[in-house]
Amino acid sequence: LRLEVVEGIKAYILRNNLRSGDLLPTEPALCAALGASRSSVREAIRVLAALDIVTVRHGHGTYVGRLSLSALLESLTFRGLLSADGDLALLDLIEVRELFERGMADRLVGALGEEQISSLEELVDDMSKSGGKDGEGFVEADRAFHALLVAPLGNDLISQLSEVFWDVYAIVAPQLGVFTDEHEASTVASHRRIVNALRNRDAVEFSAALTEHYAPVRSRIAQVRATS
Amino acid sequence: LRLEVVEGIKAYILRNNLRSGDLLPTEPALCAALGASRSSVREAIRVLAALDIVTVRHGHGTYVGRLSLSALLESLTFRGLLSADGDLALLDLIEVRELFERGMADRLVGALGEEQISSLEELVDDMSKSGGKDGEGFVEADRAFHALLVAPLGNDLISQLSEVFWDVYAIVAPQLGVFTDEHEASTVASHRRIVNALRNRDAVEFSAALTEHYAPVRSRIAQVRATS
């Protein structure tokens, strides 16, 4: 029955052509419309909220959600933390991230504008400056760098997936003893090499730079994997 | 408070090193352990069930879930159905599927064994035979084909993501008027070309075959996009 309520609310949204942020009926109204009790409706709303299909604001009401990939984020992080071999899951994750960025090499070197390349370079400068003391700023710049890298593709799905994978890695890696703040110098260097390859519109060099970037990450994971 | 309960249950699983299929405490036991009412515990369990972190069996108990990507499937399908331009979401989807298969071309032509290539060929034969009359068997063979294609990579994440994207496309495309059962002949032909490229260990031809395979899909989506 709860499944019916979930489908009922989804159907309501589709039937009325609601968009993100639109207001949904109140819980009592949904109870009446779907013929279910308050508890059942609430449980259904919790499920839809977990999928970011609806967003609930206490004392305000229930709204259509942003349809983000937050559920994938939670799901993958927990998998990484639970897995007997979370390190293997991390390797899979890194492989996908590299695949996204390398697979779009040809299109990226063409799509990136000069101002975007400059933005990337500024981020590398930020990483360089915040190295050592400001670990917070370092990882934040890295996150922004990889987000900006795939943004010009104009593919929202790739951008969002890429972002989720970065976040999952940032959460899971430290728990496994894979620290990202080592080898900061080499990380900055490989990022700079990536930017230069983009500036020269050299797809082959771009791919090589990405290989160099992810190689130490892989070896660090393999290292943890061997000692466990 | 419900957030606390959700985190509490996740922490319980991690703390006790539970694996998929292991039994969790009963709802009353969780109430006592987490200091919350049954309603709150139930809502938390529904959230975790939506993420496939737990699985509930009526009259039996609550177990650790399979940690699948079912939440992503639901989330993406609803996004495709809701979006004002669900066709654009479909294009993004196809692009990622093509990226997965093309990006791994080099590794795939090396990793695929002879018996796996034969399995792929059998699936193409199935598609060829079930064309026209048996639409059900046709799409099922197509699904199996693309699953088998990325399986040898040994990357569970890619396999599962690939599967989810195929499923989402299969659900959303018909709703948008993009029918996959047209051009069956050309679909079979491009699949056969993919198999032959793999048999000849020709990565370049493999990529070209994939381009040929996805080109009509894209044009069909673009067609729908233009008429709306």
Add this chain to the structure above:
DNA sequence: ACTTATTTGTTCGTATGTATG
């Protein structure tokens, strides 16, 4: 086949916290 115990599923009533006006 039947009963009993256990566990989740569903409902209702009530009280509380929160935002708007």
Add this chain to the structure above:
DNA sequence: TCATACATACGAACAAATAAG
């Protein structure tokens, strides 16, 4: 300050499914 509307939380009761004797 008060009133209204809404989500949040609790507890008790009954129904339904499953397993074991």
